[in-house]
Amino acid sequence: MSARRTGWVWHELYGWHDTGRAAGYVLGAPGVQPFGHFESAESKTRFASLVEVSGLREELTELRPRAAAEEDLLRVHTEEHLRSMQEQSRRREGGDMGDGTSPFGWNGYEVAALAAGGTIRAVRAVLDGTVDNAYALVRPPGHHAVAERGMGFCMFANVAVAIEHARAHYGLRRFAVVDWDVHHGNGTESIFLDDPDVLTISLHQDGNFPADTGAIDERGRGDALGTVVNVPLPPGSGNGAYLAAFEQVVVPAISAFEPELILVACGFDACNADPLATMMVTSSTYRTMTEGLVALAERLCEGRLVMSHEGGYSPIYVPFCGLAVVEALSGHDTGIDDPFEPDWIGWPGQDVQPHQQAVIDSARALLDPSRAR
Amino acid sequence: MSARRTGWVWHELYGWHDTGRAAGYVLGAPGVQPFGHFESAESKTRFASLVEVSGLREELTELRPRAAAEEDLLRVHTEEHLRSMQEQSRRREGGDMGDGTSPFGWNGYEVAALAAGGTIRAVRAVLDGTVDNAYALVRPPGHHAVAERGMGFCMFANVAVAIEHARAHYGLRRFAVVDWDVHHGNGTESIFLDDPDVLTISLHQDGNFPADTGAIDERGRGDALGTVVNVPLPPGSGNGAYLAAFEQVVVPAISAFEPELILVACGFDACNADPLATMMVTSSTYRTMTEGLVALAERLCEGRLVMSHEGGYSPIYVPFCGLAVVEALSGHDTGIDDPFEPDWIGWPGQDVQPHQQAVIDSARALLDPSRAR
Amino acid sequence: MSARRTGWVWHELYGWHDTGRAAGYVLGAPGVQPFGHFESAESKTRFASLVEVSGLREELTELRPRAAAEEDLLRVHTEEHLRSMQEQSRRREGGDMGDGTSPFGWNGYEVAALAAGGTIRAVRAVLDGTVDNAYALVRPPGHHAVAERGMGFCMFANVAVAIEHARAHYGLRRFAVVDWDVHHGNGTESIFLDDPDVLTISLHQDGNFPADTGAIDERGRGDALGTVVNVPLPPGSGNGAYLAAFEQVVVPAISAFEPELILVACGFDACNADPLATMMVTSSTYRTMTEGLVALAERLCEGRLVMSHEGGYSPIYVPFCGLAVVEALSGHDTGIDDPFEPDWIGWPGQDVQPHQQAVIDSARALLDPSRAR
Amino acid sequence: MSARRTGWVWHELYGWHDTGRAAGYVLGAPGVQPFGHFESAESKTRFASLVEVSGLREELTELRPRAAAEEDLLRVHTEEHLRSMQEQSRRREGGDMGDGTSPFGWNGYEVAALAAGGTIRAVRAVLDGTVDNAYALVRPPGHHAVAERGMGFCMFANVAVAIEHARAHYGLRRFAVVDWDVHHGNGTESIFLDDPDVLTISLHQDGNFPADTGAIDERGRGDALGTVVNVPLPPGSGNGAYLAAFEQVVVPAISAFEPELILVACGFDACNADPLATMMVTSSTYRTMTEGLVALAERLCEGRLVMSHEGGYSPIYVPFCGLAVVEALSGHDTGIDDPFEPDWIGWPGQDVQPHQQAVIDSARALLDPSRAR
Numbered sequence A, B, C, D: 001m002s003a004r005r006t007g008w009v010w011h012e013l014y015g016w017h018d019t020g021r022a023a024g025y026v027l028g029a030p031g032v033q034p035f036g037h038f039e040s041a042e043s044k045t046r047f048a049s050l051v052e053v054s055g056l057r058e059e060l061t062e063l064r065p066r067a068a069a070e071e072d073l074l075r076v077h078t079e080e081h082l083r084s085m086q087e088q089s090r091r092r093e094g095g096d097m098g099d100g101t102s103p104f105g106w107n108g109y110e111v112a113a114l115a116a117g118g119t120i121r122a123v124r125a126v127l128d129g130t131v132d133n134a135y136a137l138v139r140p141p142g143h144h145a146v147a148e149r150g151m152g153f154c155m156f157a158n159v160a161v162a163i164e165h166a167r168a169h170y171g172l173r174r175f176a177v178v179d180w181d182v183h184h185g186n187g188t189e190s191i192f193l194d195d196p197d198v199l200t201i202s203l204h205q206d207g208n209f210p211a212d213t214g215a216i217d218e219r220g221r222g223d224a225l226g227t228v229v230n231v232p233l234p235p236g237s238g239n240g241a242y243l244a245a246f247e248q249v250v251v252p253a254i255s256a257f258e259p260e261l262i263l264v265a266c267g268f269d270a271c272n273a274d275p276l277a278t279m280m281v282t283s284s285t286y287r288t289m290t291e292g293l294v295a296l297a298e299r300l301c302e303g304r305l306v307m308s309h310e311g312g313y314s315p316i317y318v319p320f321c322g323l324a325v326v327e328a329l330s331g332h333d334t335g336i337d338d339p340f341e342p343d344w345i346g347w348p349g350q351d352v353q354p355h356q357q358a359v360i361d362s363a364r365a366l367l368d369p370s371r372a373r
């Protein structure tokens, strides 16, 4: 594996985003003893910490994020949403992003603007040629946020904001987004639903969250028909299902689309240890998919590949999934082995199962080669 | 639902069992930042807390546990295991139960003896007629411990120890154990593998843990052939699969066996939010299975039913699963709703799926009516 | 030591009071990374846990608390304060007790009403003769709350509410309150400032909190002149200073006053490990002061003595201070030694120092024997 | 204030040092519910986080630490101690530094070697002229470790190791160490007790820890008489006492000694919120003392000033003390105010008290001008 210049976005402020004392995501209901929100800082801070302790950080190019400008956010979001977030962010007790399960504390707007800005920073560095590819370890996540409001622990649509920034400042036109967070990338999809120049592909657990989006027959609208690809995998899907979906749907879809930049909404909540989903992916699958995208990007778009961190609620396992991805992006091997994978990789059902392959086949059948330029 | 007298075992010392600073279950390995063990106190202390805050505790009969005597433990375990645990328990830094992933701190032996003793206490109260049935919320769990050593976070085989106590002190002969912890109840199974008078039934995720036990063709040995029943469910199994397995395997197996006492190795790690498994069970299924066992026990053995707490690693969701079970045992309705179930119960795959039903069918086919008296 | 019947109030709901994610007591300010509030559940839950694990709980009489009625609260507090707390308590995100540093979560009113109710329960049990004395381990604390609002992490004035309940329901007239929380008992003092029948004595760190109350020359008003006693000890005061203040001020003041019931606002934040004060008290001093009050109560008022838990922000040391007090109240010796005291008791300055004695002398000089009946 | 080039040492591995589940510092004793060690990562990681979030990190020169070589450690420590630490560090469960209250986990040796190495790194950068001065935020601390063993949460004597490194590699001869950690710098003192070229000054709480060192009449031995200066302040000392001790003892002692490099054993446990001491220092005093040392270093030794982090056990307040120090070192003002200081700075006793001044006077009287070159 030859080494690449890989950008790395992380900022301590991401760890200061305060999701409060919900039990998981429920606050203020009978029988609910206060605890901590699933979307806590720990999975991210521990990922960042492992990147340093492993020595990998020294092989990466540190990219300092700045807050996204209002102008950046307003390319995607409504002014009403923006002002509401700003206003609530000035309250000592903070507010909610829009759905009652997505709390944030004082100054939460600034953190979220820095998350969008971190994704922008990664995109800029890749487009400027400062680095070959980049990982933006940002928080809060973004892929559930829609134009008018936040939801699912996401305030702003980080990836979508970065895409529109690239359009406005770099003149890029065609983008492909791969979303392997276990939840449906409904926000990104909805923002580009009518946009024939942005391909959004989401691999997710069928019907997990949101309950009513992510169906296989959501394919984009009008001119953009075919630029939305959903692979709603059944619960219990593991490495085999993800690799099959990747090879049989993601790769051909992107190849046919010929994007100028590939972005990944990189959640690790399809991993085996996540409390908010029922999948069994282990780190080597994230590594393999990343390697596949690196190769694809090299073939299609001069290697331009940017990942923006989304969900992943295991403080214990996310660091190892993340390390595998950043190793694959950069081509550096830290020599640190995932200590959990040997226990989990042999579980029955890790191979692709017939009922999983059936979904993948359906998704593949819907790929529309006419969308290619 | 008419109210029953239900015994309740809990002791603050269970919360003092110290599993240290492993990341999940890995301690002392490259890249592993210290964190907390999956088997922490919180899922249990929060379950106990909800039982009080909901008002349910006032409807229960508090049973004060005492430490199991050495004599009790030695009916099931080797003296070598016992002495090793006692010796390590006297060290300030504690020791390990036997497999390198099951740490305990100073005084851990005393906690584990109280866990076995708590299960004994519940059994005694039921057999004495003090209560109709009982829930022993104990820690550490027991169902993975084998005669010669602990494993899988279990030091002593709490349920097996209680069974042998009942034999020695009450002259009972026939016992049925239902283990719905998501992991295979290998310890209980191995202890009674040759015993035709103890039926052990385990519903579990196929091959999760231990990797090499729990196959459907483990059926007991010699005279005891047919007294071991395993239902190794595929990953992604949900409410439908569990209810089908319960109705189609558990109920007929126990009915045919005609036990004098039914015990449940009650883990909640098949629940939707567990980090150590890939199932989707919600609280109402635990409630329904409990109601089924209450009815079965009333029909078969004067209502004698004892549950002993096993795994379950979601501090957030275990309390609601536990509340449902204790409500069902006691027949009291606290009026507190599980706030998560509405979000999770509609997930695709909650109904029994063909590949799940196939496993259940195979297990049912192996039930041996000749084992009945 | 002969054993007494001692009542014990504790309820799991006290641990559910949600003080959120302030850093200490500051939330929502530049540079403040979210953390946890000083007034967290842990010092109290761990005290309760030690009372059980030590075996002491089995020697106590469990008193089940009920929420204080509005009528009880309104004897002391304004209706405006009560309604404000109730209204904020219905919000999912909770509110603040009145000073911006005292947050509470959803349902916080119910917890605070249970804290006042727990103190009432303890008083009732003593006055009913069910027990000889009692400890109410309640949360949130009460001694800073004034009639019109909460402050200093206190919503309602638990001790004052219990006193007025005793007056209304039992016809008692004269009460003595000893407040050895390290902060000034401003709330209790202010509520009874004009009441000649309630003696309030506060030992506290001079000027710690509140900044502007607790001076030695606050002595009560009008007819009540002399019924307020403040001993504002200098920072660095230790066992010697507290014992001297107790013997030379508290005992003679109460003796002269001849109360019908002695109450203690029992905070443990004068202890050596507290982050919110600068004193050095160790557990044996709390034990000795308690023994002194037991004797005093036996001499003056048939042993009637009720303690209500106030501050104390060391989750590590509060349990041992608390155990010492409850051992002394009940006359039972658990045999568990405070493992910290040997390290701390020999610190230079533990003996009463001249500048500390000077304050005590001044306070003693102000005691007014004419207040006795 | 003109800006200086200030070096900054921090490494994520410092946060991985595992001090386990002691309650404070007591593990494995009756009545002790497992909790967390006082010397946890949080006060340090939050200090590092604030340095980034405040924007200050961008004004500093990041110095990447490397592990101290065995050769470095062996200049100060015995081979037996080194081998013992290495051996215990290879155990999965870790070991203890030497006194039974100083646990460390697997790989703890490597973290401690990186802490010593981080202090070396800071010294090298200053001596190389890369930076003007430097702050090494390292963990575990060092000032209690003696040649033959660790103690007081310290494995290796970080500052002493860095001094001997400077001697061996840079030929420097004369060093002054100011230790304002609230505990006596017994390790540094003992290592240089006979060394006339190292001046060690310790401001500490009299008799806090260790119990039997740090007396005012410990002054160095033989040729080195007068090169040890102890100011054992009484409990309750605040800003006034520290500033008086600094101006009246530290400044004249260093001025007279004429060191080539000034080092600070920079603990923040004399701060008002520390659980392990009884002092009342607030951040502005740390700032003022740092400014004083910057000026002193400029006057005496070309500005050469290196701070190495020692104790400080308030995760809440240490970050603000640390920020003040690093602002003062670098001459940059982040504009972030300490939100606690307004509440604490007016506490009675913050001014120097007569009994505190008496100690300072005694220490000053012992300063030996003949020690100057």
Ligand SMILES: [Zn+2]
Binding pocket: A181, A182, A183, A267, A269, A310, A311, A312
């Ligand atoms: Zn997700």
Ligand SMILES: [Zn+2]
Binding pocket: B181, B182, B183, B267, B269, B310, B311, B312
């Ligand atoms: Zn399990």
Ligand SMILES: [Zn+2]
Binding pocket: C181, C182, C183, C267, C269, C310, C311, C312
């Ligand atoms: Zn207080």
Ligand SMILES: [Zn+2]
Binding pocket: D181, D182, D183, D267, D269, D310, D311, D312
């Ligand atoms: Zn210290």
